[in-house]
Amino acid sequence: MASFPSTICYLWVLSLLCSCLWFEFGAAYSAGAPVTSCSSMKPDHGSPSNNPSPFESLPSQTEIFSNESVILTIQSSTSKTFKGFLIMGFDAATDSVIGTFKVDLSQGQSQTLKCFDTYDTAATHRSSTGKKSVTIEWIPPADFEGVVIFKTTFAESKSTYWDKKISPEVKITRSDTAVSSTIDPLLTTEKPAAPNVYEECGISKGCIATPSGCINLKTCSMMTTYQKSDEDYLQLEIYGQITGDEYVAVGFSTDRKMGDDSVVECVNNRNTLKAYPSFNTLDKSNARIESQQLPGFNLTSSAFIDGFIHCKFQYPIRYTVNGIDFDLSQPHYLLMASGPTGDYNIQEHSTEESSSSSLTITTALNIQYFTEASRVLKQLHGSFMVIAWLMAASVGMLMPRYMKKTWVGKKFMKKDLWFVCHQGLMVLAWTLTMIGFIIIFIDVDGWVSESVSENPHPLIGCITTVLAFIQPFMALMRPMPNAPNRYIFNWAHMLVGYSAHILAITCIFLAVEMEEAELPYETYWILTAHICCYVGAHLLLTYLANRNNKNPGAVSKEGPPKDDKGSSLRKGILAGYVCVVVGLGIAVIAFIAGA
Incomplete structure (x- = not known):
């Protein structure tokens, strides 16, 4: 049977998986449709529903002049709500995208999108909250004359959507009124x-x-x-x-x-x-x-x-x-x-x-x-955090958990080899986190103006940094291994460490949604692969540890201490895990450097 701390560790790892995958899945609609959806008007998730759409887009007028605008109401005709949408205006004669949208950003429900290298040619949602109705404004091209239709894709959930639902036609007459x-x-x-x-x-x-x-x-x-x-x-x-x-x-x-x-x-x-x-x-x-x-x-x-x-x-x-x-x-x-x-x-x-x-x-x-504003500090911030948390911390946190009975008797500077690896990797993670935290504040010149609901990345990043900052000082004050209160330190050290790790990975997921990051959508899949690899390594090593506890094997009473049973397999798993997480981390850094 797994020990109680093992179960807690397992639950923390699952929390990490669930929270990060939630952000990955939520990214499908939480921050709006990506630019890659402009051509197909289809999300990268789920499949179109064959049922009649419970949602519709209705223009306020069916006839306007070219120097006027039309108000569009995107709404539900039933009790259902939609979480996401993407709408564009089309010339009914040529099926080409025309016109621009104007939204009220203060309402927090919609935003415009740059499709086909033209600003504001589409409008999409801004949050994943359920919506019954959203109102936006559409402005026709100057001196346009013809018929316009609006095509809207509605996402009820991650798995269910209706694509390219057509609105009633709007006839536009060219205006001779001078601007x-x-x-x-x-x-x-x-x-x-x-x-x-x-x-x-x-x-x-x-x-x-x-x-x-x-x-x-x-x-x-x-x-x-x-x-x-x-x-x-x-x-x-x-x-x-x-x-x-x-x-x-x-x-x-x-x-x-x-x-x-x-x-x-x-x-x-x-x-x-x-x-x-x-x-x-x-x-x-x-x-x-x-x-x-x-x-x-x-x-x-x-x-x-x-x-x-x-x-x-x-x-x-x-x-x-x-x-x-x-x-x-x-x-x-x-x-x-x-x-x-x-x-x-x-x-x-x-x-x-x-x-x-x-x-x-x-x-x-x-x-x-004009010279483009340097992105070096942003790129350094992102790269440092990836090295710190996707690489160093993800490997370093495995060492005390599963490698204490590996490399038994082997020391470096009078310290067990597993401890030297753990300490070195976590010091690296701590150092890069502090440097990354400082340089991003220098780059943005203080705190950002966005609210936490619009962009939780800065707040979660600050909490992560605080938790990471106190970890080495907790370690310096740890009692001796046989001290009666040692278990308090063990629990506190573990909880703070896992909390910081979960928040850090979540923060990296959130960064992909940020416009300033300029990261491709594929970054989500790399991060998801990292989480799966991390959880898989924990589960496999936990299974091996529990199996060894049930079948400890013979204990030698003579000679130097030896590695616990299965140490070669643990070393192999660790080596493979290190190669995978380093490779995935390098891929993310390559995206950051190319942004």
């Missing part, structure tokens, strides 16, 4: 001509853009231009690719990080173009400010043509915002971002860029390009 461009108090009603923002770059004005080399090719996705008008004012241009109600903004900062920055926004909201001055606070929020705080700030022209927004305006060189003096004749970093906008403020950016060095934009007339 207006406004900023209080300036208002223009003529449809603007396409601006040549690339003209005079590097000659009479400075230009900074992305991606690299795009100015000569005239293929930039975002760009800011600047030139000095007189001693008091600059002429600035903001240019960028957007979809629907979105913005492009430029900020002036004393460093490459967001906080205490002066910002100017070029916004398309409800087919109206506006420009606003605003300010990034230290807590990484953004608030618009009154135009009066920037004397001379004036929008001179704006346009939204072929998916690109352009704002040209006069901007003061010296001004004060929120008690901070800005003098753009001194070097500043330029930060550019784009993302969704609301009626009263811009929302969190989906794209961001920063200049590699500070610029004096009153005198700089050269061409420069």
Whole structure:
């Protein structure tokens, strides 16, 4: 019979398996449909149901103009709820994907998806909670005329879904209404001509853009231009690719990080173009400010043509915002971002860029390009945690459990070999965990702004780090092996260690869902294989230990101590296990390095 501690250990291992597999399975719908589902509109799990769908998507109108939008209600027609969905708009004549979606992120039910390299062409769920109804907005392409249908895939559970259910048709008539461009108090009603923002770059004005080399090719996705008008004012241009109600903004900062920055926004909201001055606070929020705080700030022209927004305006060189003096004749970093906008403020950016060095934009007339933010610290953080918990800890925690009667009598620096292996691996795991914890805080500049419900990874990571941190100090205070209270240490050391391990593996699973990680879906399967290997090794070694307890064999009373029965098999299992977990860990690190 297995001892009681063996049973507890077994239950902890099963908890690890269940919790991690829950996240793997939940990933099928908890964070929304992956981009890989755009073509088929089918999830990577389960099979389509042959029963009539209890869910439907209904447009608020069946006829609209091309400069209007339609509200779609994704709902259940019965008492059932759906956990996930994916919806796209299609031209009924060509069956091509058209239009863009707009969602209210504050409701936490839906989000847009970038399908076919175009932002917001699809909408999907944001959480796995059961839903009776979700409302989203769809915006047709400019000047489109024809019939649109919406195809929706509904996931009731991991195993049951209905794919490509078609909505009632929506007829769209081309609108002849011109798009207006406004900023209080300036208002223009003529449809603007396409601006040549690339003209005079590097000659009479400075230009900074992305991606690299795009100015000569005239293929930039975002760009800011600047030139000095007189001693008091600059002429600035903001240019960028957007979809629907979105913005492009430029900020002036004393460093490459967001906080205490002066910002100017070029916004398309409800087919109206506006420009606003605003300010990034230290807590990484953004608030618009009154135009009066920037004397001379004036929008001179704006346009939204072929998916690109352009704002040209006069901007003061010296001004004060929120008690901070800005003098753009001194070097500043330029930060550019784009993302969704609301009626009263811009929302969190989906794209961001920063200049590699500070610029004096009153005198700089050269061409420069934004440099992509370095991912080295994020990649180091992920790699260190994989080495620490998928490799070192996963092997090190087997040693005291199953290898005490292996390599009997063999010592290194007067310590049993199994203990040296255990201690060395766990010290490695501890060291990498602490380093990884520190560098990710440096990279994100403190705590993240997301709530725990949106992203539990940081909180669970902190708990894991605290548990890992106290482990070696507990070990230093352990009583002698024969001490009467030794069992208290054994239990505490085991519970804290297994808790940290379970949380660490869970945290790695959660990281795959994070947009910043940029990890492929296949990472889930590698992590699942690791869990299966870990549990399998525990079960097999536990079985061998229990068999030896029932049949201990003859005990030699003479000569040096020998390995327990079955030590060769245990060594073989350990060697195979090490090869597998190291190989799987290297595969995950390769994904991290390639992200």
